Amino acid sequence: MYSFQYHAPTSLAEANTLFAQADDPIYIAGGMTLIPSMKQRLAQPSDVIDLAAVDELRGVTVNPDSVVVGALTTHNQVAEHQALGSVLPVLAKVAAGIGDNQVRNRGTLGGSLANSDPAADYPAAVVALGATFVTNQRRIHADEFFVDLFETALSPNEIILRVEFPVPQRAAYAKFANQASGYAVVGVLVADFGDSIRVGVTGAGPCAFRACGMEQLLQADFSAGALANSDVPNAGFNSDLHASADYRAHLVRVMGQRAVQKLLEVTL
Amino acid sequence: MRIALSVNGCVHELDVPAHTLLVDVLREHLGLTGTHVGCDTSQCGACTVHADGRAIKSCSLLAVQAQDMAITTIEGIGDAENLHPMQASFREHHGLQCGFCTPGMIMQAIDLVENNSELSNISIRAGLKGNLCRCTGYHNIVRAVQAVADQRKAQGAAE
Structure with missing residues (x-):
């Protein structure tokens, strides 16, 4: 790892000032992507600004119709939070399926989302649930948040404070996990809000997106069968040693059907 | 620093x-x-x-x-005279071969049993996903963890 200056601010204002003064700074939360990247010398920040002591980024609030999760909340804290699990079980299940237990004890919601890894699980959840990001500068709707591969709408000095999730009537997530890494080759989350249906897809493209075509099919006929022949254009889809773009398009259709099946089983 | x-x-x-x-x-x-x-x-x-x-x-x-x-x-967590129950169980069930992965396996297995009241063969294997054994000695590792999980459950029921 290249050397760097380490800072541990205790307030947002201090973090912003440190960031503004440094040459090539980076914020760190759990560090589950950043530290391995720095070890492999894929990242060489001049200054690492640790957000762990910034209290504004902590806490989970559970209301009957919304769940607010602080950016520093670890995946296991989401997975094990009882009130969250009873109001928004799909988010707890998504969190419980990320990486491995050691990663879930360090990795955070905010860190995962700000990274916009194309194969991460949380992005499918925030997109399908229509979540809102609250940053130190503004509010960003999930539909506007993911821009491209490892690229979000966040400006360099912008910090996610928390994410507000509306609570759907029912929702389910299905992922086709890479057998070695557990990352989503494709993951689809289907959320039924009664008056609307939202489908979020991760793993398939450069970043998470809404599958509007599948939403319309489910609006007309809420069954797994409705997606059997859905048209999933593979333009721009990822193609690598794990799966071709065509295969990923196929998986979007299959994971969509499995998510609907799961969702219908839960409520029976 | x-x-x-x-x-x-x-x-x-x-x-x-x-x-x-x-x-x-x-x-x-x-x-x-x-x-x-x-x-x-x-x-x-x-x-x-x-x-x-x-x-x-x-x-x-x-x-x-x-x-x-x-x-x-x-x-x-323990020493040669006073093994932690998880260490004792790994010894009892031959949950190690070359021993290189063992300290990490044991630390993760302790987290697993302390945070899950119900553990099965499948959930133990899922829980140990972040630990690799190059000797592929998973079978006895899972047995060792299951034994501690069962012990804890029996103790909890007795209390």
């Missing part, structure tokens, strides 16, 4: 570069070589220790980040 680290109940003051990993401080500075470095890429789990009672990979955490945490290593 100067840091203070709480390891196995003892506070150590050290002067290390900011980019020093926790596992390197444990092994090189404190001589706690029970924590192993297998892959050094966050995949194998041989470097697993506890931070505030939860399993983490010490190769993926800077030592400076660990300053406000209580770190426990394999040396901190």
Whole structure:
């Protein structure tokens, strides 16, 4: 790892000032992507600004119709939070399926989302649930948040404070996990809000997106069968040693059907 | 930079570069070589220790980040005369072959049984996903963890 200056601010204002003064700074939360990247010398920040002591980024609030999760909340804290699990079980299940237990004890919601890894699980959840990001500068709707591969709408000095999730009537997530890494080759989350249906897809493209075509099919006929022949254009889809773009398009259709099946089983 | 680290109940003051990993401080500075470095890429789990009672990979955490945490290593859970129940169970069930992955397996297995009241063969295997055994000795490792989980359940029922 290249050397760097380490800072541990205790307030947002201090973090912003440190960031503004440094040459090539980076914020760190759990560090589950950043530290391995720095070890492999894929990242060489001049200054690492640790957000762990910034209290504004902590806490989970559970209301009957919304769940607010602080950016520093670890995946296991989401997975094990009882009130969250009873109001928004799909988010707890998504969190419980990320990486491995050691990663879930360090990795955070905010860190995962700000990274916009194309194969991460949380992005499918925030997109399908229509979540809102609250940053130190503004509010960003999930539909506007993911821009491209490892690229979000966040400006360099912008910090996610928390994410507000509306609570759907029912929702389910299905992922086709890479057998070695557990990352989503494709993951689809289907959320039924009664008056609307939202489908979020991760793993398939450069970043998470809404599958509007599948939403319309489910609006007309809420069954797994409705997606059997859905048209999933593979333009721009990822193609690598794990799966071709065509295969990923196929998986979007299959994971969509499995998510609907799961969702219908839960409520029976 | 100067840091203070709480390891196995003892506070150590050290002067290390900011980019020093926790596992390197444990092994090189404190001589706690029970924590192993297998892959050094966050995949194998041989470097697993506890931070505030939860399993983490010490190769993926800077030592400076660990300053406000209580770190426990394999040396901190038991010794040859007083094995931790998980260590005793690994011995009893032959849950190790070459032994390289064992400290990490045991630290992760403790997190697993302490945070899950119901454990099955399948959930133990899922829980040990972040720990690799190159000897492929998973069968007996799972048995060892299951035995401790069953013991804890029986004790809980008796209380």
